[in-house]
Amino acid sequence: MASHGNKSEEEAAISEAPNTPISTIVIIIAMQTEALPVVNRFQLTEDLDSVFPKGVPWVRYRGVYKDLNINLIWPGKDSTLGVDSVGTISASLVTYASIQALKPDLIINAGTAGGFKAKGAVVGDVFLAADCAFHDRRIPIPVFDMYGVGLRQAHSTPNLVKELNLKVGKLSTGDSLDMSPHDESSITANDATVKDMEGAAVAYVADLLKVPAIFVKAVTDIVDGEKPTAEEFLQNLAAVTAALDNTVTQVIDFINGKCLSEL
Numbered sequence: 526m527a528s529h530g531n532k533s534e535e536e537a538a539i540s541e542a543p544n545t546p547i548s549t550i551v552i553i554i555a556m557q558t559e560a561l562p563v564v565n566r567f568q569l570t571e572d573l574d575s576v577f578p579k580g581v582p583w584v585r586y587r588g589v590y591k592d593l594n595i596n597l598i599w600p601g602k603d604s605t606l607g608v609d610s611v612g613t614i615s616a617s618l619v620t621y622a623s624i625q626a627l628k629p630d631l632i633i634n635a636g637t638a639g640g641f642k643a644k645g646a647v648v649g650d651v652f653l654a655a656d657c658a659f660h661d662r663r664i665p666i667p668v669f670d671m672y673g674v675g676l677r678q679a680h681s682t683p684n685l686v687k688e689l690n691l692k693v694g695k696l697s698t699g700d701s702l703d704m705s706p707h708d709e710s711s712i713t714a715n716d717a718t719v720k721d722m723e724g725a726a727v728a729y730v731a732d733l734l735k736v737p738a739i740f741v742k743a744v745t746d747i748v749d750g751e752k753p754t755a756e757e758f759l760q761n762l763a764a765v766t767a768a769l770d771n772t773v774t775q776v777i778d779f780i781n782g783k784c785l786s787e788l
C-alpha cells in the first residue's frame with residue numbers, strides 16, 4: 526500500500542483524485558421498474574451495439590446530459606425465468622463488465638431497499654449509504670469473518686448530502702428479500718438502516734478496480750414493521766420508484782461540472 530505520510534486514507538484518496546470534472550458515470554439499477562423512469566428522464570437510448578458479451582441479458586442505456594456521459598446499466602431479465610436479474614451475482618458481473626468497457630469516473634448504484642424503523646427509516650425515504658457490508662456471508666473463522674462481512678466505504682460526499690438534505694445510513698446486502706434470524710443479527714452487527722440485494726457487491730467490485738461508488742437507496746418496506754415484506758414492497762414499488770428517480774436526478778445535477786473531491 527502506498528504511504529500517505531500523515532494523511533488519513535480518505536484524505537489521501539481525495540488529494541490523489543484527479544482534479545478534473547467527472548465526465549463518465551455508470552448507474553447500476555437492478556430492476557426495470559426502477560430503471561425506466563431514469564432512462565426516460567435523461568432520454569437515454571438502448572445501446573444496440575452492446576459492449577457486453579453476446580447473449581447476456583445486460584442492457585446499457587446511454588446518453589449525454591449537460592457535461593456528463595451517462596450510462597445506465599440494467600442486468601436485464603433472467604433468460605430462463607423472465608424476471609429481473611436481482612441480487613449480488615448479476616450486480617457483481619455487470620459492475621465488472623461496465624468498468625472494464627466504459628472506464629467510469631464514478632459509479633452510482635441506485636435502487637429500492639428495506640428500511641429499519643428502529644433506525645429512523647420511513648417508506649419513501651431516500652438514503653445515501655455511508656458504507657456497505659454483507660449480512661449473509663457468515664464465516665466464523667478469524668479474519669474470514671471480516672472477509673465475509675466485506676465492509677466497503679462509499680465515496681465521501683459531504684457536500685452532496687448537505688445540498689440535497691439526504692438521509693445517511695449504513696447499507697447491508699444479502700441475496701434474500703426476507704430476513705432470517707441469522708441475517709437479522711448480522712444486519713444489527715452491521716448497524717444498518719437499509720437492506721438491499723446489490724449494494725455491497727457493487728461496492729466490492731468498485732473497490733477492487735478502484736472506481737469511486739455511491740449508493741442511493743429508496744425505502745419500499747419496513748423490515749421491522751408489521752406488514753409482510755414482499756406485499757409491502759410490491760405495494761409501494763411504483764410510488765417509491767418516483768422518489769428514487771427524483772433523487773437520482775438531483776444527484777446527477779449536483780455531480781455535473783464537479784470533481785470527485787467536490788462531492
Ligand code: ADE
Nearest residue numbers: 637638639702720721722
Ligand atoms: N429491496 C426492497 N426491499 C428490500 C428488502 N426488504 N430486502 C432486500 N432488498 C429490498
